[in-house]
Amino acid sequence: MLTNRAKHYLIPKNNNLMFKQMKMLLPLVLLVFAIMACEKEETADDNTLVAEIVTANSLVATTPENLPATSQKYITDNYFDTYIETVEVAADKGYRVVLGNGENLFFTIRGRDIEFEGELRLNGPFGGNHPQGPCRRLARWMRGHGGQHDCDGDGVPDGPFAFDIAELPAAITAYVAAEYPDQTIRRAAFRDDRFLLLLNRNLVLAFDAEGNILAEVNPLEHCTRRCNSLTRDELSAEVAAHLAANFPASTFRAACGTERGTLVFLINNDRRLVLGFNLAGELVFQRP
Structure with a gap:
């Protein structure tokens, strides 16, 4: 049994240890809160910027070649199954890109991809219509594989849908090897519960999340427009x-x-x- 004198020395020692541990953890806690605050602020800023691009009086048509290189790469890596229909630029604000499948993409002037995640209001800047297009139902992070793969190994994530070919389900690679022995997989993506594969002859195949073949993808397909x-x-x-x-x-x-x-x-x-x-x-x- 500890004497009162022993307790007198032991208790302050434990308290000091806990205090030191708390001092060590405090910067980490503050950093986490700072990151969360920055992400919230960035999302709010992105929402504002998307609204400014859509409602800009200076919004003018341009060509896909005039998009920043980072924007062009983002589209190539994540939306190779469709095509760019129109590109518009708002001076000093950013770009709106309408894809053939009905989705609208937005980029800053420097080429960073941005997404509207705010509340839609009938009396808001979009009149109740989603600025990302009629096909959008879920936020971007809910439509992909939960990460941004570095598919080319350059240390930079390629986007929310781009998928590393080496990580494809074995059922998919086996199907391609058996049915398309003369072709190789150039790119892969996972979007809206489907794997998308671009083969070397510009053929795009769609598979379900378990790796079962669904169909060859027609780039002319639109989510709502009758064609x-x-x-x-x-x-x-x-x-x-x-x-x-x-x-x-x-x-x-x-x-x-x-x-x-x-x-x-x-x-x-x-x-x-x-x-x-x-x-x-x-x-x-x-x-x-």
């Missing part, structure tokens, strides 16, 4: 003439008609090509 499928023989004379004159050796893959015109998917020199025509059959855009 009536067209064969090559059903193309208008103007569109057919353009293809014959400019891409005589190309392989026709798909086409469809919308209320705005015609979309055509070709393979030209082993590269994907998406062409957009207006109702008069005039070329509006050409995208890889």
Whole structure:
């Protein structure tokens, strides 16, 4: 049994140890709170910036080539299954990119990807419509694999959907090896509970989360817009003439008609090509 004198010396010693431990932990706790505060502030700033881009009077059309290199890489790594339909820039604010699948992406002037995570209000700047497009239902972090993989090993994360080919389920790599023995996997992504694979001949395959094949992905697919499928023989004379004159050796893959015109998917020199025509059959855009 400890004497009162022993207790007198032991208790202060333990208290001092606890106090020292608390002093050591305090900076770490403060750092965690600081990071959380910064993330909250950054999200609020991103929400404001997206609203400013959408409502900017200076929003003007530009080309995908004028996007910052980091923005172009982000789209290539995370959205290789679709294409860029339009690009607009708001001076000193950032870019809005409309993809063929119906999603809208936003980037700062320097190219950092930003996302709106605020509350939608009917009397707000977006009128109740989601600025990221009609297809968006979940926040970006809930749609991917829960991380940002460094797929190329350069020490920089490639995005929320880009997926390391080496980490693909064995069922997927086995399927590709058996069904496409002459092709290799160039890129992979995981988005909305689907694995997406880009093969070396611009073929995109979709698999479910367990690795079962779903379908070949048509880059002309849109989440809400109706696009009536067209064969090559059903193309208008103007569109057919353009293809014959400019891409005589190309392989026709798909086409469809919308209320705005015609979309055509070709393979030209082993590269994907998406062409957009207006109702008069005039070329509006050409995208890889």
